[in-house]
Amino acid sequence: MTGQALPTHPGLIGGPVYLDYNATTPVDIRVADVMLPYLRELFGNPSSSHPYASAPRRALADARAQVAALIGAREPEVVFTGSGSEANLLALRGAVLAADLPRAHLITQVTEHPAVLETARALERLHGVRVTVLPVDSDGLLDPAVLAAAMDEDTAVVSVMAANNETGALQPIGELAELAHSRGALFHCDAAQAAGKIALDVAELGVDLLTVVGHKMYAPKATAALCVREGVALEPVVYGGGQERGLRAGTENVALAVALGTAAELAGQELADGAPGRNAQLRDDLHRRLEAALPGRVRLNGPVQQRLPNTLNISIDGVLGHELLAAVPEIAASTGSACHSGTHAPSPVLTAMGLEPVRALGALRLSLGRWSTHADIETAADALGKAAVAR
Template structure:
């Protein structure tokens, strides 16, 4: 298999930053102790876990005690949604372009526990209108779950306004910020959220570590029962090594935000769009709101071709489509379909997501390869 020359799939997963690796390694070696142990071998791991909690909390302006480590973003979402629904009223409200980790959790709650689920539509730009939420949030909802940024289109939701609506109706608000953390500033107080998901492998930490912000006073049913770790919400001996990695990644993300890295990446993304439009005149269409979008994400459709075929003809570019292929038959992206895009346009879509080390040369090479592949 040919190694990709340009990596434009950071929304799927990021490479692990070498500085994060350095933070992880000591806890895979000599500092192996259980952080819950009372003897000397647990002291350094316990201190590392405490520091990681502080570092993640600082990235989202939370208190360290409000950070619960989990094994993935999907698990963090499960803890938030299932935990709120089973601890309170049996009604959850979400929206149509959520990640499957949210939508499938809602469906399981409906199937297994009789929880009522309301899935709201989004507009053509991919955003949820707060007035649409206001129309249903009064129906005795326990929780509203809306992502900060869409993983396919990068579209940003009006979280503050949506959270205000939820609060007025007595519902908790959960925000899946897997794609947003480290790319845009996040302040849980300013957003008004009660629960927020942060995912390690979307921000240059290893896979297998995430965190859920749980506002003090919020009551959730645990996702794992047992020894009482993580505020009693997620039992099991903590993975100190990966927590340390997430903490280090959070520090680096804060430095990127303060140093203007998102603006640099946004300029490269816009240059990529410009080159594609110039090389394929009249054939390139941006999907999702251009005004309300992550700085690193570009979702475009190219007339007359399947996105999957374009990527197959440009093996040096690592990128994604939102469509699925089953036995040679392509199914349009559910996200783009929910936005009202016709099947042909959804099947022609490419998700191009840039990262910390993307360069102008990467953009030029990727644009040339995709233009040639699209014919």
């Protein structure tokens, strides 16, 4: 059903070397193909009782099973949403409001995605929720002892991402979830960057809520899901007709659900076939080549070992990341800074890790994926090295 991956993606042909897979991924052609019947012929509402609903209803169930299989969940625990940000909103707002505590307490950590941090701030502003944002160490990791000290009897939910989108740092989710449960709190994990890149099992991790995002694993944008452990009560994010266990009303987008399910199945196959090891080899080869081209100038940001296999975040002494990428049009990647009105500011993630501004501004995030090749690595290392030497 899924077939073989193309040697390259049509969207990458003739373009620069793509090293920004953590930002978004090309939609796998196999994923696009399975969507088409639900856009062209199989249009029925899966909640209807007539024959036009049968195929969409089966497809929705199959997609739910595929996503569940990727993360070790039960099929009814998968709730489809329109984005990872929406899934995070459902998890955090849903858990806090369902807890029905007079001064509910939400704990997260400083290098979370804005979808979590801004939701926490909104809950604080609109619902009087107490929010604690915990620090991280120089590798971007949360010390479980810091979490243990922050929890109290009103802590309703703890939210910590599986993998950081900039550095790839992998948090000790199992230990953190166990601590949260010891104080009666739910544990939410934003696995947007981790799902499909490393093996995840919600039962082994002990998480109550887990976010999966399709466009990080070769499905279209606006495809996502929240795994909600059986027995966990949440306030709905959209009220209405009772779809998605009553947590996210609205007629289901079967085509997008099928896309997410297919992407999850393909990701599971790649995990079984050793894709993480392949990506780690390419990543490390890129790192070694840059160090050889720029001796003493390349500094790794984040953990050496405890990180995603596809992610390399480095700073190069003497250059600014955005200027270096501008000088290398043959590479598409991200920097360690954000541009606002023409002014570049250091990444909040790198700043929270204690990196000085000049190093943070010099950072590059180079993230690999399904169609990365040895030739890409050679091209990227050569171009970046030559441009950095010339600056």
